Amino acid sequence: METEKLYYADPFLKNFTGKVLSCDAVKSGWAVVLDRTAFYPEGGGQPADQGSLGGVNVLDVHEKDGVIFHICEKPVEIGEIVAGILNWARRFDHMQQHSGEHILSGILCEAYYCDNVGFHMGADTVTIDYNTDISWGQALEAEQRANDYIYADVPIEITYPSREELKSIDYRSKKELTEQIRIVRFPGADCCACCGTHVLRSGQVGLVKILSCQKFRDGVRMEILCGRRALDFLSKTWEQNRAVGRRLSVKLFDTAAAVERLEGELNAAKVQQTQLEDQLFACIAAEQAGKGNVILFQPFLRPDGVRRLADAVGRTCGGLAAVFAGEGRQYQYALLRADGEDISLLVKELNTGLKGRGGGRNGLAQGSVQSDKAEIEAFFKQHS
Numbered sequence: 001m002e003t004e005k006l007y008y009a010d011p012f013l014k015n016f017t018g019k020v021l022s023c024d025a026v027k028s029g030w031a032v033v034l035d036r037t038a039f040y041p042e043g044g045g046q047p048a049d050q051g052s053l054g055g056v057n058v059l060d061v062h063e064k065d066g067v068i069f070h071i072c073e074k075p076v077e078i079g080e081i082v083a084g085i086l087n088w089a090r091r092f093d094h095m096q097q098h099s100g101e102h103i104l105s106g107i108l109c110e111a112y113y114c115d116n117v118g119f120h121m122g123a124d125t126v127t128i129d130y131n132t133d134i135s136w137g138q139a140l141e142a143e144q145r146a147n148d149y150i151y152a153d154v155p156i157e158i159t160y161p162s163r164e165e166l167k168s169i170d171y172r173s174k175k176e177l178t179e180q181i182r183i184v185r186f187p188g189a190d191c192c193a194c195c196g197t198h199v200l201r202s203g204q205v206g207l208v209k210i211l212s213c214q215k216f217r218d219g220v221r222m223e224i225l226c227g228r229r230a231l232d233f234l235s236k237t238w239e240q241n242r243a244v245g246r247r248l249s250v251k252l253f254d255t256a257a258a259v260e261r262l263e264g265e266l267n268a269a270k271v272q273q274t275q276l277e278d279q280l281f282a283c284i285a286a287e288q289a290g291k292g293n294v295i296l297f298q299p300f301l302r303p304d305g306v307r308r309l310a311d312a313v314g315r316t317c318g319g320l321a322a323v324f325a326g327e328g329r330q331y332q333y334a335l336l337r338a339d340g341e342d343i344s345l346l347v348k349e350l351n352t353g354l355k356g357r358g359g360g361r362n363g364l365a366q367g368s369v370q371s372d373k374a375e376i377e378a379f380f381k382q383h384s
């Protein structure tokens with residue numbers, strides 16, 4: 001016997017009672033069948049409801065041949081009348097996402113002659129795939145129209161037309177449906193075959209926000225959020241921007257410009273740092289002139305700084321210039337022989353002996369080691 005689907009008669013039904021017809025142990029718990037239910041099973045891109053039956057947690061709900069199975073944490077008594085309570089926040093969120101998706105898809109598919117070829121309601125965002133290229137500007141235009149439609153608070157219409165009536169209805173459908181077709185119409189925005197639960201009026205969607213629109217297969221994949229979930233997301237990003245604004249002492253709409261300015265300042269500082277380093281490295285190179293093999297320890301330097309110092313010293317010392325920059329057991333190194341003599345064997349032994357990684361060619365090698373200053377010095381004493 002098919003389960004009576006109370007969620008179709010009243011999608012806002014949060015509590016109900018039903019008679020337990022069967023309760024069977026399954027892999028993930030107990031599969032409970034009632035004579036009627038307000039629990040929506042997973043389907044049409046909309047996830048299953050959760051809640052409780054007779055005080056027992058309902059973890060998942062699915063449908064097979066018109067019968068709805070509630071996967072419960074514990075068994076319930078067959079023949080008993082149990083109270084069903086939906087996790088309403090979860091269900092209403094699904095209705096906001098689902099109805100919002102219909103409104104946006106209806107508007108987009110009509111404007112850009114495309115189809116919605118994928119729909120997934122994830123725990124974080126909702127993704128929709130369209131089989132045509134849609135630019136970010138076009139997406140935002142459709143978003144605005146979808147929100148205007150939401151503000152207009154249009155009542156939605158759900159009908160079960162006959163096969164004959166269906167022929168004269170222009171509706172979107174992801175696949176050929178063989179059973180009784182349920183048409184969900186958002187008048188003026190969308191008309192689509194759908195088995196999901198929807199809000200009663202477009203205003204209940206609250207808002208639609210497109211988060212991204214990226215090339216996917218032969219079209220685009222959009223990430224969207226609707227209703228409270230969209231508000232929560234936007235509130236979080238707003239908090240983030242507010243924190244950035246406070247750190248930079250600028251107004252909310254000036255954060256991007258302020259970051260750009262900081263970037264410019266940072267780049268200028270890096271150029272100046274390089275100039276100062278070069279002066280310092282020239283002094284060190286002059287000090288080490290003619291000393292043969294040289295090993296130098298420096299505090300932290302950027303990787304290209306380590307190489308530039310080895311380069312400067314290597315040109316004057318007349319032997320191998322080994323530069324180690326860092327502290328403790330973490331050093332970046334650069335080895336250089338200005339005469340271009342092969343140092344690959346030395347580098348190999350250094351990597352083995354000093355727990356390092358790195359390499360190079362033509363008399364230059366770069367890498368890092370996990371050894372302290374004494375161990376590094378002992379290694380070079382052995383290898384000189």
Ligand SMILES: [Zn+2]
Nearest residue numbers: 044194195196
């Ligand atoms: Zn749908």
